[in-house]
Amino acid sequence: MVGEELIAGPVLDAAGMKALSAALAITVTGLASAWAEKEIGTAAIGAMAENEGLFGKGLILTVIPETIVIFGLVVALLINQ
Amino acid sequence: MSSPKEMTRAVIVGHKSILKETIDALHDSNLFHIEDFVEDESGFKIDKPFENAADVSKKLVKIRSISSFLGVDKKEPVIQKSDAVLQDLDSKLDELDRSISAKTAAIAKLETDLKDLESQKKDLLPFMSINLDFDYYRGYKNLKVFAGSIKSNLDESQFSSLTQTYELFYDPQAKTIALFVTNTEADKIYEFLQGLGFRELRVPNRGGVPSELLKVIEEKEIEINGKIESLKAEIDSMNTKYADFILASDEILSIESQKAEMPLRIATSANTFIIDGWAPSESYDSLVNTLNDATGGRAYISKLEIKEEEKEKVPVEYNNSKTVVPMQEIMDLYSRPKYTELDPSAIIFITLPLMYGLILGDMGYALILGSLALLIKKAIKAEAAQRLANILLYCQISTAIFGLIYGEFLGFPLAGFHGEPGLIPGWETRTLFSGLGGEEVTFPIHRSHMIMTMIAATVIVGLFHLALGFILGFININKQHGFKHALLEKGSWLIIEVSAIVAIIGYLIQNSIITNIGLIALVIGVLMLTKGEGIQGPIELPALMGNALSYARIIAVGLSSIYIAGTVNDIAFNMMWEDHSQIGLVAIAAILVFLLGHGLNSLLSIIAPGLHALRLQYVEFFGKFYEGGGKKYNPFGYIRKYTEE
Numbered sequence: 001m002v003g004e005e006l007i008a009g010p011v012l013d014a015a016g017m018k019a020l021s022a023a024l025a026i027t028v029t030g031l032a033s034a035w036a037e038k039e040i041g042t043a044a045i046g047a048m049a050e051n052e053g054l055f056g057k058g059l060i061l062t063v064i065p066e067t068i069v070i071f072g073l074v075v076a077l078l079i080n081q
Numbered sequence: 082m083s084s085p086k087e088m089t090r091a092v093i094v095g096h097k098s099i100l101k102e103t104i105d106a107l108h109d110s111n112l113f114h115i116e117d118f119v120e121d122e123s124g125f126k127i128d129k130p131f132e133n134a135a136d137v138s139k140k141l142v143k144i145r146s147i148s149s150f151l152g153v154d155k156k157e158p159v160i161q162k163s164d165a166v167l168q169d170l171d172s173k174l175d176e177l178d179r180s181i182s183a184k185t186a187a188i189a190k191l192e193t194d195l196k197d198l199e200s201q202k203k204d205l206l207p208f209m210s211i212n213l214d215f216d217y218y219r220g221y222k223n224l225k226v227f228a229g230s231i232k233s234n235l236d237e238s239q240f241s242s243l244t245q246t247y248e249l250f251y252d253p254q255a256k257t258i259a260l261f262v263t264n265t266e267a268d269k270i271y272e273f274l275q276g277l278g279f280r281e282l283r284v285p286n287r288g289g290v291p292s293e294l295l296k297v298i299e300e301k302e303i304e305i306n307g308k309i310e311s312l313k314a315e316i317d318s319m320n321t322k323y324a325d326f327i328l329a330s331d332e333i334l335s336i337e338s339q340k341a342e343m344p345l346r347i348a349t350s351a352n353t354f355i356i357d358g359w360a361p362s363e364s365y366d367s368l369v370n371t372l373n374d375a376t377g378g379r380a381y382i383s384k385l386e387i388k389e390e391e392k393e394k395v396p397v398e399y400n401n402s403k404t405v406v407p408m409q410e411i412m413d414l415y416s417r418p419k420y421t422e423l424d425p426s427a428i429i430f431i432t433l434p435l436m437y438g439l440i441l442g443d444m445g446y447a448l449i450l451g452s453l454a455l456l457i458k459k460a461i462k463a464e465a466a467q468r469l470a471n472i473l474l475y476c477q478i479s480t481a482i483f484g485l486i487y488g489e490f491l492g493f494p495l496a497g498f499h500g501e502p503g504l505i506p507g508w509e510t511r512t513l514f515s516g517l518g519g520e521e522v523t524f525p526i527h528r529s530h531m532i533m534t535m536i537a538a539t540v541i542v543g544l545f546h547l548a549l550g551f552i553l554g555f556i557n558i559n560k561q562h563g564f565k566h567a568l569l570e571k572g573s574w575l576i577i578e579v580s581a582i583v584a585i586i587g588y589l590i591q592n593s594i595i596t597n598i599g600l601i602a603l604v605i606g607v608l609m610l611t612k613g614e615g616i617q618g619p620i621e622l623p624a625l626m627g628n629a630l631s632y633a634r635i636i637a638v639g640l641s642s643i644y645i646a647g648t649v650n651d652i653a654f655n656m657m658w659e660d661h662s663q664i665g666l667v668a669i670a671a672i673l674v675f676l677l678g679h680g681l682n683s684l685l686s687i688i689a690p691g692l693h694a695l696r697l698q699y700v701e702f703f704g705k706f707y708e709g710g711g712k713k714y715n716p717f718g719y720i721r722k723y724t725e726e
Contacts, residue, residue: 056414063696
């Protein structure tokens with residue numbers, strides 16, 4: 001059966017699981033950050049087209065979701081401890 | 082740490098006969114921020130602009146359009162006397178205007194001629210290889226001329242079976258024909274030609290052989306192009322000749338226009354005027370003296386008390402030492418402080434480079450980017466560029482210091498570690514004490530080997546930063562609303578933060594007394610917060626943890642920079658050592674990889690640590706105390722660059 005050797009074999013042993021989960025933690029949070037920043041960034045650029053003085057505020061709002069991926073990274077590092 | 086400059090509200094009242102003198106004096110002093118008057122029920126009206134306003138703005142428009150046409154750049158100012166410029170402004174402006182319009186008209190005409198020649202050339206080209214004088218194509222009584230292009234190949238034998246009396250010129254490449262036949266046979270021949278896809282061409286309406294005509298046209302084209310070039314060169318030379326005049330007169334006219342339109346911004350009655358506005362308190366006396374000198378004491382100026390509700394609209398001028406001034410750009414990017422709050426520029430001056438250095442921390446990049454900053458400072462004299470270069474420089478100084486602490490140079494370790502030699506011979510890493518998760522804290526700090534410890538350390542840095550924010554918030558609210566509000570709204574956060582830390586420490590060292598003290602203080606803090614900010618306060622509690630953890634980005638972004646640098650080094654050095662036989666070529670490629678890789682990473686090292694360090698200020702730090710939204714202090718006046726009185 002396909003996959004049997006994966007379960008039995010060395011790919012998904014404890015270390016592999018850990019590495020995979022760490023990768024998942026980063027990937028999913030990275031995607032989430034990107035998605036959120038995309039939405040905010042688009043709106044921020046729209047606002048800047050109206051008023052260039054909003055650059056500072058737009059920048060701040062755009063980078064707020066960045067925290068999500070930082071948390072993902074911290075979790076990934078904790079998993080690998 | 083400083084507050085914005087203290088402002089005094091002043092009102093100037095006088096008779097309209099001295100309005101001009103008053104305005105001149107105010108403009109020269111460049112101190113008074115005017116509150117625009119909005120017409121209301123009081124019966125005062127805004128005045129009409131001075132008589133010369135229309136004339137001045139007309140000239141200003143003219144000079145600006147000339148300036149943009151000539152492409153006059155701002156340059157090292159040559160200072161001229163404004164009287165002298167003003168004296169021959171009209172004549173020089175006219176002269177400029179006339180010669181420019183003459184030249185542009187001439188260029189436009191030459192360009193039309195050029196287009197004309199181009200279309201003549203196009204008509205000629207099909208007849209080039211036949212090369213028959215155009216006069217031969219017309220003026221026959223008994224002959225019919227077919228001149229044109231055909232689609233398929235012409236087979237002359239097939240054609241000669243149709244008629245014997247003909248003269249044919251045929252260019253098989255361009256598929257152009259000129260065919261002379263008798264009128265009687267014309268219809269027959271035409272039919273035949275139609276079968277070949279014949280399309281008639283217009284024969285140019287002039288005599289002459291095409292090749293000679295073409296030569297003449299091309300010569301003319303060269304001549305016209307030369308004329309256009311020389312006219313454009315003349316316009317360019319006008320740029321160098323008149324640039325100083327244009328810049329100076331633009332400045333003088335701008336000043337005149339500002340003054341002339343000033344009456345539109347103030348309250349007047351039939352015979353009096355009132356100018357309302359703000360002046361920095363330190364310069365108020367000098368403003369009064371200037372006014373009195375200019376009007377012989379006839380303008381009446383008096384201070385007004387600033388009411389509490391007016392404090393929101395006081396214009397804000399920064400009050401920082403020269404070193405801190407570049408940081409004002411960072412403040413303006415967010416929002417200028419309000420008159421009633423602290424101006425955190427001086428704190429940002431420390432914390433922004435600190436965070437940046439903590440993130441990047443590499444001697445090599447500090448040297449590269451530091452030199453870049455110095456280069457910008459030297460090359461671009463514009464004030465904004467100077468300030469940005471200064472900020473970059475401050476950040477690189479801090480990066481160099483942390484580069485030493487981290488012992489990194491372009492991703493290479495400076496000190497030896499685990500038997501591997503470092504870049505500096507004899508410098509060995511020393512283990513100081515054990516950190517978190519079985520890691521060892523060493524000097525220099527090898528970040529990639531003590532990630533958990535660094536995460537904890539950066540979060541602690543964050544806690545200090547946040548605490549500083551709460552303290553500043555306390556000071557702000559204490560100044561605005563009194564001690565009680567400050568204690569409940571900001572002091573409570575500080576208590577919560579400190580007590581939570583105490584409780585965690587107590588838990589970690591398993592001392593229940595310390596834990597309990599921390600927990601009790603925490604509860605008190607939460608209660609105070611609820612009293613201060615209502616139910617919103619406790620709801621925002623988890624954000625404190627989020628904010629603190631957010632500082633983990635310091636190590637996260639730092640590591641990404643190390644790994645990029647390390648990867649570049651690995652690739653370059655593997656290439657170097659891999660193939661000894663062809664060392665020349667591979668070595669060059671390796672050096673190229675090394676330079677490009679670190680060039681790219683240098684660029685990223687401005688953007689990523691810069692943005693993240695900035696974000697930590699804007700979001701985490703400012704969120705604790707800063708409101709912003711102050712109005713810019715914009716005094717009525719002009720900073721002369723190209724002229725003097």
